[in-house]
Amino acid sequence: xxxxxxxxxxxxxxxxxxxxxxxxxxxxxxxxxxxxxxxxxxxxxxxxxxxxxxxxxxxxxxxxxxxxxxxxxxxxxxxxxxxxxxxxxxxxxxxxxxxxxxxxxxxxxxxxxxxxxxxxxxxxxxxxxxxxxxxxxxxxxxxxxxxxxxxxxxxxxxxxxxxxxxxxxxxxxxxxxxxxxxxxxxxxxxxxxxxxxxxxxxxxxxxxxxxxxxxxxxxxxxxxxxxxxxxxxxxxxxxxxxxxxxxxxxxxxxxxxxxxxxxxxxxxxxxxxxxxxxxx
Amino acid sequence: xxxxxxxxxxxxxxxxxxxxxxxxxxxxxxxxxxxxxxxxxxxxxxxxxxxxxxxxxxxxxxxxxxxxxxxxxxxxxxxxxxxxxxxxxxxxxxxxxxxxxxxxxxxxxxxxxxxxxxxxxxxxxxxxxxxxxxxxxxxxxxxxxxxxxxxxxxxxxxxxxxxxxxxxxxxxxxxxxxxxxxxxxxxxxxxxxxxxxxxxxxxxxxxxxxxxxxxxxxxxxxxxxxxxxxxxxxxxxxxxxxxxxxxxxxxxxxxxxxxxxxxxxxxxxxxxxxxxxxxx
Numbered sequence: 001x002x003x004x005x006x007x008x009x010x011x012x013x014x015x016x017x018x019x020x021x022x023x024x025x026x027x028x029x030x031x032x033x034x035x036x037x038x039x040x041x042x043x044x045x046x047x048x049x050x051x052x053x054x055x056x057x058x059x060x061x062x063x064x065x066x067x068x069x070x071x072x073x074x075x076x077x078x079x080x081x082x083x084x085x086x087x088x089x090x091x092x093x094x095x096x097x098x099x100x101x102x103x104x105x106x107x108x109x110x111x112x113x114x115x116x117x118x119x120x121x122x123x124x125x126x127x128x129x130x131x132x133x134x135x136x137x138x139x140x141x142x143x144x145x146x147x148x149x150x151x152x153x154x155x156x157x158x159x160x161x162x163x164x165x166x167x168x169x170x171x172x173x174x175x176x177x178x179x180x181x182x183x184x185x186x187x188x189x190x191x192x193x194x195x196x197x198x199x200x201x202x203x204x205x206x207x208x209x210x211x212x213x214x215x216x217x218x219x220x221x222x223x224x225x226x227x228x229x230x231x232x233x234x235x236x237x238x239x240x241x242x243x244x245x246x247x248x249x250x251x252x253x254x255x256x257x258x259x260x261x262x263x264x265x266x267x268x269x270x271x272x273x274x275x276x277x278x279x280x
Numbered sequence: 281x282x283x284x285x286x287x288x289x290x291x292x293x294x295x296x297x298x299x300x301x302x303x304x305x306x307x308x309x310x311x312x313x314x315x316x317x318x319x320x321x322x323x324x325x326x327x328x329x330x331x332x333x334x335x336x337x338x339x340x341x342x343x344x345x346x347x348x349x350x351x352x353x354x355x356x357x358x359x360x361x362x363x364x365x366x367x368x369x370x371x372x373x374x375x376x377x378x379x380x381x382x383x384x385x386x387x388x389x390x391x392x393x394x395x396x397x398x399x400x401x402x403x404x405x406x407x408x409x410x411x412x413x414x415x416x417x418x419x420x421x422x423x424x425x426x427x428x429x430x431x432x433x434x435x436x437x438x439x440x441x442x443x444x445x446x447x448x449x450x451x452x453x454x455x456x457x458x459x460x461x462x463x464x465x466x467x468x469x470x471x472x473x474x475x476x477x478x479x480x481x482x483x484x485x486x487x488x489x490x491x492x493x494x495x496x497x498x499x500x501x502x503x504x505x506x507x508x509x510x511x512x513x514x515x516x517x518x519x520x521x522x523x524x525x526x527x528x529x530x531x532x533x534x535x536x537x538x539x540x541x542x543x544x545x546x547x548x549x550x551x552x553x554x555x556x557x558x559x560x
Contacts, residue, residue, distance in 0.1 A: 007445055011445065011447055015447065018298070019301055021299055102439075102529075103443050104389055104390045104391045104392065104439065104443065105387065105388065105389045105390070105409070105439060105440045105443035105444055106387075106388055106390060107385065107386070107387050107444070108385070108386055108388065109384055109385045110384045110385070110386060111384045112384065129385075130444075133444055134443075134444055134445050137444055137445040137446050137447060138445045140447075159382075159384065159385060160385045163383050163384065163385035163414075164385055164387070164410075164413055164414055164417055165287055165291065165414050165417040165418045166417050167291055167295065167417060167420070249382075
């Protein structure tokens with residue numbers, strides 16, 4: 001595995017693979033890799049001739065009050081994990097190389113970013129779409145892989161790709177979970193022992209929603225109320241939001257719509273804000 | 281010359297030329313072509329294996345009070361001109377194909393667009409950069425050609441391309457002028473006979489600036505005052521702005537800086553707003 005630090009060098013390598021008509025698979029990450037990331041890498045390995053992974057903790061998607069500085073990092077361990085998976089190139093740029101002096105161009109998906117995570121984090125998605133488009137232009141992939149855990153991110157990126165005619169297949173991959181059901185996340189590291197036990201409440205509330213829907217209930221208020229009860233049966237967690245939306249427009253739904261429903265929630269477990277979701 | 285109406289079809293054709301490792305030259309236009317556009321086409325023909333030209337009067341770069349509906353169009357004449365130049369593909373999409381229902385993603389160069397044309401037309405450049413990035417993704421060029429007449433547009437697009445790591449060479453081409461010096465523009469069509477005669481005032485004022493600079497004067501206030509006097513010696517023209525800025529940052533300059541100065545002006549001649557400029 002070669003590690004590339006310079007955007008221009010990465011782009012030249014991507015250009016070569018393009019000229020050789022090789023299929024490029026790309027997995028953008030912020031590092032501190034877990035099985036969720038590795039599931040994306042494995043899928044990329046299966047479907048492409050060459051796999052690029054990026055590790056870049058993107059400052060423009062963190063608000064000043066958020067956890068940019070303490071976001072967990074372990075590049076040596078990440079390198080080792082990616083080598084084992086047979087990744088061909090790790091793109092690991094500096095902030096200055098991605099955002100040199102005078103940088104001032106942003107990509108914004110204007111509507112889908114106003115709700116859910118975007119309501120709690122108003123500048124977050126503009127940072128995400130901007131850096132993802134930059135990374136796409138640098139790595140020139142045929143396919144790019146994203147986890148469904150960041151459901152709104154995936155939906156927003158698909159919208160950007162369609163709106164701007166970006167010629168890349170966006171592949172969404174299922175959430176990978178710990179044994180008790182907690183969705184894998186780099187931020188799980190923040191949880192102390194007590195928090196960690198109670199963090200399962202997000203998964204439990206989604207399981208509750210699933211059971212209700214399977215039993216024929218389609219009223220979203222009923223489902224949200226039951227999810228809320230599930231979480232309130234724990235001591236530490238504090239709900240940020242529980243929402244049921246259309247997967248395509250992110251409009252709030254009154255009734256469950258098969259194949260077009262996203263149930264998502266954000267919960268503070270101690271000081272750590274966790275998210276999870278279910279696609280119906 | 282083949283005419284392509286569908287973005288997806290155009291993109292598939294571009295992809296083929298990329299796979300064959302052919303160099304693609306691209307000239308985006310709003311049609312109603314004149315010698316200025318054709319100079320771009322000829323340069324593109326010289327430097328590339330295949331030339332794509334687009335004609336698209338982009339609604340998102342016009343404000344509601346502007347001339348979208350009356351913007352001049354003559355697709356039959358344009359087709360003929362492009363055929364004569366040996367253009368390979370004309371991309372001529374509909375508004376609905378470029379902006380389907382649900383479209384909501386915009387690209388914005390945040391600082392360079394606040395001054396000059398951007399000050400008079402606050403939503404203009406966001407429309408320009410968005411459509412240009414879309415057109416780039418559809419036509420996948422190696423080189424794209426823009427006239428220096430829309431100086432700020434060229435500077436903004438270069439900034440976007442650099443900031444978003446777009447792997448395309450942006451080629452700026454000199455202003456093409458009528459015999460009396462009037463910069464060629466599709467909007468010159470709006471001028472009646474009297475207006476047309478007085479429209480030369482923009483070029484005359486730039487010539488005045490050039491003379492002053494060649495005589496050693498580098499104080500921009502002096503130069504602007506003399507330019508103003510030149511224009512005020514005509515009857516019809518009303519100045520919108522006269523500005524002297526850095527070519528890279530668009531900051532206003534107190535002194536002329538060789539190789540980094542843009543002298544630009546916008547003038548209403550009758551009801552028609554004309555622009556012109558000089559790169560020092």
